Amino acid sequence: MPHNGTDIAAPTVAVVYHSGFGHTATLADAVAAGARDAGAEVSIVAVDTLTEDDWNLLDGVDAMIFGSATYMGNVSAGFQAFAEQTGRRCMNGAWRDKVAGGFTNSGAKSGDKFATLSSLAVFAAQHHMHWVSLGLGAGWNSSTGSENDLNRLGFWLGAGTQTDVDAGPADVHPADVATCRHLGARIALVTRQLNIGRSVSPAAPVPAASSAPTR
Numbered sequence: 001m002p003h004n005g006t007d008i009a010a011p012t013v014a015v016v017y018h019s020g021f022g023h024t025a026t027l028a029d030a031v032a033a034g035a036r037d038a039g040a041e042v043s044i045v046a047v048d049t050l051t052e053d054d055w056n057l058l059d060g061v062d063a064m065i066f067g068s069a070t071y072m073g074n075v076s077a078g079f080q081a082f083a084e085q086t087g088r089r090c091m092n093g094a095w096r097d098k099v100a101g102g103f104t105n106s107g108a109k110s111g112d113k114f115a116t117l118s119s120l121a122v123f124a125a126q127h128h129m130h131w132v133s134l135g136l137g138a139g140w141n142s143s144t145g146s147e148n149d150l151n152r153l154g155f156w157l158g159a160g161t162q163t164d165v166d167a168g169p170a171d172v173h174p175a176d177v178a179t180c181r182h183l184g185a186r187i188a189l190v191t192r193q194l195n196i197g198r199s200v201s202p203a204a205p206v207p208a209a210s211s212a213p214t215r
């Protein structure tokens with residue numbers, strides 16, 4: 001079913017994440033706070049405790065912001081298990097034309113997080129969603145920059161953050177919290193703009209599926 005947006009005043013956004021040790025969960029809260037500040041109605045959904053109500057919520061929102069810890073240079077097994085549970089929705093186009101974005105956190109400064117963000121973007125594309133970039137220039141990349149810059153690790157595809165492996169969930173870097181807040185606000189804004197556009201020009205009709213879902 002095409003997604004045409006329902007409430008122009010308050011876009012609905014779900015932050016959908018997996019976190020094994022709590023760091024990504026803290027950043028999910030920051031993404032949610034940014035989206036809320038920008039006027040969205042926000043839900044936070046942990047993919048390892050999904051209920052039927054959560055699935056229904058995801059089917060109804062205007063935008064999803066996916067977050068996963070980086071494990072072994074990619075999304076966590078927990079996030080991938082969630083992704084694989086969406087196969088029928090993918091075939092049916094249940095999330096088609098929703099807005100999407102993503103964030104990831106790792107232990108190393110790089111940590112191969114690009115691979116994780118790429119996986120999240122491909123997941124969104126398989127659902128025919130509209131991926132939104134981070135929308136920030138690179139921080140901490142000049143003699144006057146510092147680790148306190150927004151986007152301190154220089155990602156464009158989404159938010160890439162880093163937390164020391166021996167730190168607690170409350171010890172995520174403040175610049176990373178700010179970067180994630182920015183991502184949430186940006187996606188709320190883009191979603192609102194898209195909803196307003198759709199109120200005068202609805203999303204395109206869905207083309208016929210190339211194959212029927214088998215299960």
Ligand SMILES: Cc1cc2nc3c(=O)[nH]c(=O)nc-3n(C[C@H](O)[C@H](O)[C@H](O)COP(=O)(O)O)c2cc1C
Binds near residue numbers: 018108
């Ligand atoms: C199984 C496993 C694999 C990991 N793989 C990576 C990795 O590829 N790159 C990296 O920088 N950190 C890696 N880490 C460290 C985590 O990304 C880091 O501790 C992160 O903050 C965990 O986020 P979470 O608290 O949301 O689970 C790994 C940790 C675990 C447990």
